[in-house]
Amino acid sequence: MKLIQGNPGKRKIDKKQASPDALLDVPAPPEWFGEIAAAAWQQVAPWLIEAKILTSTDLHNLEAFCMAYQRWREAQDDITKNGIIVMGAKQKIKNPACTVANETMRQMATFGSALGLDPAARSRLKPGGNQKPNNPFTALRGGKAG
Numbered sequence: 001m002k003l004i005q006g007n008p009g010k011r012k013i014d015k016k017q018a019s020p021d022a023l024l025d026v027p028a029p030p031e032w033f034g035e036i037a038a039a040a041w042q043q044v045a046p047w048l049i050e051a052k053i054l055t056s057t058d059l060h061n062l063e064a065f066c067m068a069y070q071r072w073r074e075a076q077d078d079i080t081k082n083g084i085i086v087m088g089a090k091q092k093i094k095n096p097a098c099t100v101a102n103e104t105m106r107q108m109a110t111f112g113s114a115l116g117l118d119p120a121a122r123s124r125l126k127p128g129g130n131q132k133p134n135n136p137f138t139a140l141r142g143g144k145a146g
Contacts, residue, residue, distance in 0.1 A: 022052040030063060037070040044117065053116050065111035068104045075101035 026049050029041035045062060048054035054062065078097035086095045113121040 021055065023049055023054050023056060025049070027059065029066070033066065034070050036073050037066040040066040040069045044115075048115060051116070058115065061111050061114045065108060065115060065117070068107035068111060072101055072104035072108060075104060 026042075026045045029038040029045075033041065041062065044065070045054065048058075048062070075097040079095055079101065082095055082097070084095055084098060085092050087093075109118070112118055116122045116124075
């Protein structure tokens with residue numbers, strides 16, 4: 001994780017420690033996904049592969065993100081169709097889909113952040129593992145990385 005997310009403490013990284021390799025091919029979405037979750041997978045997974053962010057150990061985060069997105073879309077459709085206020089057993093109440101929409105929005109933020117799908121998380125990620133940036137000023141510093 002330090003190689004991907006950075007090493008702000010600058011502690012020595014144990015190179016013997018097992019580290020997952022970034023996936024090279026986009027895996028198929030799980031068979032149990034609904035249409036909306038599968039479409040989200042097909043949209044997000046290729047970018048994560050290209051950015052060398054997605055590893056086999058991250059697939060559960062991607063699954064959770066896509067399912068939260070599907071539930072959020074379904075809740076939003078219900079809110080659009082039935083409104084924010086619906087008739088309960090005896091009186092008007094807040095549409096329960098509003099609660100689902102809010103909860104799944106938080107889940108998308110959590111899982112999306114873990115995958116680097118928001119600007120703040122993306123700035124912390126250093127995709128590609130051990131690659132050193134090509135810095136033209138390295139030679140001026142005696143070949144030492146800064």
